[in-house]
Amino acid sequence: MRLMIEPQRTARVPLRPLALLALPALLAFAVAAACAPDRPAADTIVTNAKVYTVDAARPWAEAVAVKDGRLLAVGTARDVARYKAATTQIIDAGGRLVLPGLEDSHVHFVSGSLNMAAVDLAGAKTLEEVRSRIRDFATANPQAAWIQGRGWMYPVFPGNMPDKGILDEIVADRPAYMRCADGHSSWVNTKALELAGIDRRTPDPGNGRIVRDAKGEPTGALLEDASGLVSRLIPEPTFDDKLAAVRRGLAEAARRGVVRVHGLGGEFEDLAVFERLRQEGALTVRMTAAMWVEAPGPTDKDWRAYDEARARCHDEWLAVDGIKLMLDGVIDSGTGAMLDPYEGQKENKGKLFWTAEDYKKAVAAFNAKGLQVSTHSIGDAAIRLSLDAYEEGQRAAGAADVRNKIEHAEDIAASDIPRFGALGVIASFQPLHANPEPAWIGSWIENAGPEREQRAFAWKAVLAAGGRLAFGSDWPVVTIDPWPGLQVAVTRQDLDGRPEGGWLPQHRVSLAEAVHAYTLGGAYAMHREKDEGSLEAGKLADLILVSQDIFDVDPHKIAETKVLLTMVGGRIVHDAR
Numbered sequence: 335m336r337l338m339i340e341p342q343r344t345a346r347v348p349l350r351p352l353a354l355l356a357l358p359a360l361l362a363f364a365v366a367a368a369c370a371p372d373r374p375a376a377d378t379i380v381t382n383a384k385v386y387t388v389d390a391a392r393p394w395a396e397a398v399a400v401k402d403g404r405l406l407a408v409g410t411a412r413d414v415a416r417y418k419a420a421t422t423q424i425i426d427a428g429g430r431l432v433l434p435g436l437e438d439s440h441v442h443f444v445s446g447s448l449n450m451a452a453v454d455l456a457g458a459k460t461l462e463e464v465r466s467r468i469r470d471f472a473t474a475n476p477q478a479a480w481i482q483g484r485g486w487m488y489p490v491f492p493g494n495m496p497d498k499g500i501l502d503e504i505v506a507d508r509p510a511y512m513r514c515a516d517g518h519s520s521w522v523n524t525k526a527l528e529l530a531g532i533d534r535r536t537p538d539p540g541n542g543r544i545v546r547d548a549k550g551e552p553t554g555a556l557l558e559d560a561s562g563l564v565s566r567l568i569p570e571p572t573f574d575d576k577l578a579a580v581r582r583g584l585a586e587a588a589r590r591g592v593v594r595v596h597g598l599g600g601e602f603e604d605l606a607v608f609e610r611l612r613q614e615g616a617l618t619v620r621m622t623a624a625m626w627v628e629a630p631g632p633t634d635k636d637w638r639a640y641d642e643a644r645a646r647c648h649d650e651w652l653a654v655d656g657i658k659l660m661l662d663g664v665i666d667s668g669t670g671a672m673l674d675p676y677e678g679q680k681e682n683k684g685k686l687f688w689t690a691e692d693y694k695k696a697v698a699a700f701n702a703k704g705l706q707v708s709t710h711s712i713g714d715a716a717i718r719l720s721l722d723a724y725e726e727g728q729r730a731a732g733a734a735d736v737r738n739k740i741e742h743a744e745d746i747a748a749s750d751i752p753r754f755g756a757l758g759v760i761a762s763f764q765p766l767h768a769n770p771e772p773a774w775i776g777s778w779i780e781n782a783g784p785e786r787e788q789r790a791f792a793w794k795a796v797l798a799a800g801g802r803l804a805f806g807s808d809w810p811v812v813t814i815d816p817w818p819g820l821q822v823a824v825t826r827q828d829l830d831g832r833p834e835g836g837w838l839p840q841h842r843v844s845l846a847e848a849v850h851a852y853t854l855g856g857a858y859a860m861h862r863e864k865d866e867g868s869l870e871a872g873k874l875a876d877l878i879l880v881s882q883d884i885f886d887v888d889p890h891k892i893a894e895t896k897v898l899l900t901m902v903g904g905r906i907v908h909d910a911r
């Protein structure tokens with residue numbers, strides 16, 4: 335243990351030969367004179383800051399002291415200065431805003447990281463933009479056997495669906511595979527269809543559809559599991575490919591101020607990548623990884639895999655925790671499971687990926703073991719089934735505090751909104767998914783129709799009915815950068831401020847509520863609220879220093895926020911001061 339003496343005081347203690355014999359006693363006296371004897375010296379003090387703590391009891395402070403990776407004190411600059419020693423590193427925040435590190439409650443970290451080295455179509459608003467991004471990538475990567483990309487959205491295409499002809503004009507010599515931003519559909523060229531042997535005679539797979547033209551010819555659009563007919567041909571990235579990619583992903587997360595993520599697909603399967611990084615001390619984002627389980631439910635192999643992984647990974651950096659299930663598709667392509675048919679599609683209510691019976695049985699089995707279940711449920715029918723299953727699951731869990739989550743929850747039936755609060759089910763929303771940019775949300779609105787549109791992404795209603803929110807990105811569906819998400823959460827407008835007054839502004843949340851959902855709300859959703867999510871003495875020293883006071887700027891400028899410093903466990907992992 336280090337001596338806890340303020341340096342200027344020690345200097346005044348006369349060290350005469352006689353006194354040396356009594357040094358321990360003298361030091362004890364010096365400590366008592368300088369500060370309380372139990373006051374340790376901080377490793378780091380961040381001071382001259384506007385600290386928004388997310389601690390309801392004391393929301394604002396001026397400084398924090400850090401020792402051994404945890405917060406020693408949070409308070410006024412004067413109070414915190416008492417923990418200063420000669421060795422203390424002082425960070426002058428220059429009066430800027432400090433927040434708890436942000437938590438992303440829904441990511442696919444490996445695919446997000448790998449995606450950083452593919453065509454990025456996210457945010458492309460016109461077909462011309464889509465074309466030029468693919469063309470540039472293909473030209474810049476002549477050695478790539480496949481041209482892969484991700485991030486397109488339906489409305490940029492004529493008829494809201496992509497077509498192989500457009501892609502053939504840009505890439506004819508190599509197979510091309512472009513995933514939709516929502517991850518539920520893909521767009522391929524003729525070369526890829528040929529390689530996969532997909533033609534007019536190919537039947538649709540169980541949970542998928544090969545989109546065909548009037549003559550029955552595949553158009554190059556593949557929905558849900560039909561994408562697998564092509565994607566399975568793409569060479570798998572190696573362990574080293576993934577390791578290199580995840581290193582880039584970690585740097586990107588740190589640059590955006592993200593300190594903890596809930597990995598809901600891919601992380602469990604690639605746990606070895608994260609274990610290697612943890613071993614190296616290179617893991618700069620804390621990771622909760624859920625195991626993905628397919629219908630009809632867990633096998634013995636699943637249980638074994640879970641127990642083995644959990645035994646290896648259960649600390650504050652890397653923890654296997656909980657299960658991810660997927661109950662339906664998405665509204666944008668008419669595959670989300672709805673109680674009533676899609677607008678203008680009398681025959682189509684989407685489809686559940688599980689039978690109700692199997693799904694309920696699986697949820698109860700996981701909950702009985704005390705495991706949290708996070709289910710992708712987007713349509714109102716899928717959400718209702720999840721709530722029903724969670725109600726029974728909580729009974730199976732007994733006293734265990736499982737905190738089941740519904741991922742996305744995009745269109746909740748009005749009568750189901752109060753059930754989130756009543757059952758303690760967490761609504762895990764991704765604010766950027768409600769970006770009212772027409773190229774993003776147009777087909778969602780068309781397919782839902784006017785009545786169901788009114789309850790789209792009902793963040794505020796869930797909160798008002800006593801429910802809990804956890805916000806995230808679903809990276810790589812959208813950027814892992816949380817700042818545009820925060821802006822959309824409070825404005826319900828696209829990043830250019832449209833539409834005027836906001837899309838369904840009754841579902842907006844306040845900035846404090848949005849920050850909570852990106853911090854303490856996420857920590858709670860990952861069973862980490864005792865250690866994370868707010869800046870309070872004793873919690874982990876995970877914090878960020880940002881370029882502007884988001885509580886004091888025009889809400890339309892929140893997305894411009896730059897993270898100047900990210901600290902995780904007392905260590906600076908990003909520094910752009």
Ligand SMILES: [Zn+2]
Pocket residue numbers: 440441442598599808
């Ligand atoms: Zn996801």
